[in-house]
Amino acid sequence: MSLPDPNVLHPWPEQPRVALLKPLVESPLIEAGEFSYYDDPDDPTAFESRNVLYHYGPEKLVIGKFCAFGTGVRFIMNGANHRMDGPSTFPFPMMGGTWGERFDLLTDLPVRGDTVIGNDVWLGYEAMVMPGVRIGNGAIVAARSVVTSDVPDYGIVGGNPAELIRRRFDDHDVDRLLAIAWWDWPLEHITAHLTEIMSGSVDELAGAAPVS
Secondary structure (H helix, E strand, O other), X not given: OOOOOOOOOOOOOOOOOEEEOOOOOOOOOEEEOOOOEEEOOOOHHHHHHHOEEOOOOOXXXXXXXXXXXXXXXXXXXXXXXXXXXXXXOOOHHHHOHHHHHHHHHHOOOOOOOOEEEOOOOEEOOOOEEOOOOEEOOOOEEOOOOEEOOOEOOXXXXXXXXXXXXXXXXXXXXXXXXXXXXXXXXXXXXXXXXHHHHHHOOHHHHHHHOOXX
């Protein structure tokens, strides 16, 4: 059995447009699970600088396992926020000079916490995720959607702002899928049961789960 390597940057060598995020990211503010990838025909290795914007911390971007990110996906982080409680939203202290002495005016900006992407999430072409959003396991975000609020497990959302279109499974099956958590199976077991994972029913997937 030949197993894929989650630490290889380009798992599909003839298509260097695909890059795994775990061996790519260097920022301590970004966590990426195994086999999550970004697809970009220009340069997927620029993900940290071109696709994760205004990321000054301390909030993190946490990405689960087996996520698929289409070209142009953007994560807008909390550093993009401006004050809105006064007459002007302009960040004067960033311009330097005497203004730079008043960085206290840029403190206490609204903070929504970490941005968290679950496991097995598909973000479509040019989807945008706003600060502090949590996208559940198995969710799908349609192309060019702007996600401003949390997405439930196995939800499909689309639009600007993104709204729930439907759930991929009913509540009972979603609970079962979360309990099965196939993304946490040993790699050998995943490899042996790709059919159940990719095209099987929930019953078939449950039947393939490792015996604890």
